Amino acid sequence: MNAQVEERSVGTMRVKRVISNNAVLALDDGHEVVALGRGLGTARRPGEVLEPDRIEQVFVAGGDALGERLTQFLADVPLECVRAAARIADLAGERLGIRVTQSLILPVADHLQFALYRHREGSVVEYPLRWEVAQLYPDELAVGRAAVELAGPMLGIPLDPNEAVALALHVVNAQFAGPGLSKAVEMTETITQAVGVVEQTFGLPIDEGSINVARFVTHLRYLFSRVAGGKQIADPQPTLAEMIGNAHPDAMACAAKVQYLIEMRLATKLTPDETAYLALHIARLVLEAGRGALTVPVRRGARAPESKRRQHERGWKPRR
Secondary structure, three states, X not given: OOOOHHHOXXXXXXXXXXXEXXXXXXXXXXXXXXXXXXXXXXXXXXXXXXXXXXXXXEEEOOOHHHHHXXXXXXXXXXXXXXXXXXXXXXXXXXXXXXXXXXHHHHHHHHHHHHHHHHHHHOOOOOOOOHHHHHHHOHHHHHHHHHHHHHHHHHHOOOOOOOHHHHHHHHHXXXXXXXXXXXXXXXXXXXXXXXXXXHHHHHOOOOOOOOHHHXXXXXXXXXHHHHHHHOOOOOOOOOHHHHHHHXXXXXXXXXXXXXXXXXXXXXXXXXXXXXHHHHHHHHHHHHHHHOOOOOOOOOOOOXXXXXXXXXXXHOOOOOOO
16 A cells, blocks of 8 residues: 555554545544545445455544544545545655655645646646746656656646646645645745845855755755744854854855845744854855855946846846
C-alpha cells in the first residue's frame, strides 16, 4: 500500500459510518480513521470488518471538527485525485527525503480536483511566481514537473505544464509552512524581496545561480521554519552579533533592512543572532558579486547592472 500516511499500520478496522462508495469512517484500535479504496463503502454496515487488501489509503480523522472536515472533503474528492496525490507525495519523499503525511497528500488532492474542474471548463490559471519558484526551489519544481507527467494519465487529462509551479509550492509548503499555499507564496515573495534589498543596497547584480545565493535562500527557508516553530537562534551572550557586525558593518546594515522586511511580512521580531547570520550570508553574496569588494560605490545617477530577475520583473526580452 503506497503512502501509508501518519505511519499507521493497518490492523482490524471496523466500519463506523459509510462516507461514500469509496470512503469509510472506521475505527482502528479505538482511533477514528478514514479508509479509502475503490468500492470500499459499497453495501457496508456499521461494525463490519474491512478487508486490508481493499484499503488503498488511510487518513487519521483527528478531533471532532477536524474529523468532520476531513470526511466531508474525502466524500467529495474523486478517488483518482487522492491516488495521484499519494503518488506525487511518494515521489517528493523519494527525491527530496521529506516525510510523506496527509498534510501533503490532501492539499495536492484538492489542487488536482480543481485542475480537473478547470480542464472541463476550459479555463487557464496563470501562476505569477513561475520565475521565482524556478530560481528558489529548483528541486521542488523538478518534482512538480514530474508530478504533472505522472498525474495527467492517472486523471485521464493533459495537465497544463504550469501546474508544476503550484505543485512545487505544495511540496515547499509541506516542508516549511502550514496548511494552504498562502504561507509558501508569502515565503517565496519575501525571499525574492530580500535578494532585491541586497542588490539595491550595494548596487550589484546578484547571480541567482551562484552557490552563495543558494545558501542564502536555504538559510531564509529554515529561518521561516524556525519562526513558525518559535525556535529562533538566540545566544544569551551577544558575542556572535557583535563579531559579525564589527567584521561586516555594511552587510549588518543591509541585514537590518532584510530583518525589517521579514518582521513586517511575518508579524514577528527576529533575534539579534538571526540578523547576524543574515549579515554573514549577505557578506558572502556581496563579496562574490563584487569580486572581493564588500562596498562597491555606484556613480550618482548611474544605474547598476540589472540581474536576470530584475529584467524578468520588468518584462525584459533579449534583442535578436
